[in-house]
Amino acid sequence: xxxxxxxxxxxxxxxxxxxxxxxxxxxxxxxxxxxxxxxxxxxxxxxxxxxxxxxxxxxxxxxxxxxxxxxxxxxxxxxxxxxxxxxxxxxxxxxxxxxxxxxxxxxxxxxxxxxxxxxxxxxxxxxxxxxxxxxxxxxxxxxxxxxxxxxxxxxxxxxxxxxxxxxxxxxxxxxxxxxxxxxxxxxxxxxxxxxxxxxxxxxxxxxxxxxxxxxxxxxxxxxxxxxxxxxxxxxxxxxxxxxxxxxxxxxxxxxxxxxxxxxxxxxxxxxxxxxxxxxxxxxxxxxxxxxxxxxxxxx
Numbered sequence: 001x002x003x004x005x006x007x008x009x010x011x012x013x014x015x016x017x018x019x020x021x022x023x024x025x026x027x028x029x030x031x032x033x034x035x036x037x038x039x040x041x042x043x044x045x046x047x048x049x050x051x052x053x054x055x056x057x058x059x060x061x062x063x064x065x066x067x068x069x070x071x072x073x074x075x076x077x078x079x080x081x082x083x084x085x086x087x088x089x090x091x092x093x094x095x096x097x098x099x100x101x102x103x104x105x106x107x108x109x110x111x112x113x114x115x116x117x118x119x120x121x122x123x124x125x126x127x128x129x130x131x132x133x134x135x136x137x138x139x140x141x142x143x144x145x146x147x148x149x150x151x152x153x154x155x156x157x158x159x160x161x162x163x164x165x166x167x168x169x170x171x172x173x174x175x176x177x178x179x180x181x182x183x184x185x186x187x188x189x190x191x192x193x194x195x196x197x198x199x200x201x202x203x204x205x206x207x208x209x210x211x212x213x214x215x216x217x218x219x220x221x222x223x224x225x226x227x228x229x230x231x232x233x234x235x236x237x238x239x240x241x242x243x244x245x246x247x248x249x250x251x252x253x254x255x256x257x258x259x260x261x262x263x264x265x266x267x268x269x270x271x272x273x274x275x276x277x278x279x280x281x282x283x284x285x286x287x288x289x290x291x292x293x294x295x296x297x298x299x
Contacts, residue, residue, distance in 0.1 A: 017041040024073035031220040032269040033073025043087020045187045052157050064181040066131030072297045075269045099191040103133030115200045119193040121150050123204035127211045137180035139172040148172035152192045158184040216254040219262035226291040235259030241286050248275040
């Protein structure tokens with residue numbers, strides 16, 4: 001990254017927090033990756049706008065990061081500016097039937113709080129480890145629930161300014177959203193829920209127990225490694241291909257859930273990507289189905 005001193009001066013003048021040479025493994029749930037050169041942590045929408053516009057004007061390579069629950073950072077690190085929303089942009093509050101969230105807020109925490117406040121419609125998300133912004137970017141879904149079903153409004157940085165948008169659910173689909181970087185950067189979101197029918201807490205506890213029973217939550221991972229191919233289930237194809245337990249270095253296809261690649265022996269990011277290639281190749285050779293990664297592999 002060029003002009004690093006100029007960037008530091010800009011952030012200092014504007015009172016925007018930042019960190020240098022941040023260990024990549026501390027930024028992702030895979031717990032792999034080398035140093036990231038620079039992480040800016042704006043705490044308000046105005047600060048986020050300043051940083052994003054600065055990076056765009058200076059031609060700096062930048063990336064918006066949330067909880068890193070769907071991300072792989074290379075072992076050699078990245079000479080890049082990460083922008084990670086902090087402060088007020090990590091908070092949420094509930095008023096009546098609406099959950100107001102900063103995009104950096106924990107999706108699971110907001111979902112659990114909504115149930116505690118006597119609301120339903122968000123309980124399916126209480127076990128998803130990502131941020132609200134990341135969930136919007138990929139239209140997170142589970143147990144017949146989807147972000148687009150409850151997301152009503154967002155504010156975002158779009159074309160150099162902050163805009164307030166009513167969400168069109170038709171612009172979101174399975175693991176796809178027009179409300180995502182690099183098209184725009186979501187800053188805040190409003191979710192509209194319904195009064196609890198009396199079963200929200202039971203459903204939430206059932207979903208979380210089901211996750212615990214079926215997923216390798218005790219190991220670092222990024223959740224489902226591959227998207228669901230049309231007409232199939234990725235985990236079933238991987239299982240039927242006999243790939244459970246297949247290992248490259250410290251990365252392994254989970255014995256508990258074939259859709260997960262886990263870091264169970266101090267894996268490198270390269271171990272994960274090499275294993276992803278083996279899984280893709282084997283499944284295609286056996287079933288003629290291309291598995292598309294759900295994990296974003298930065299380079």
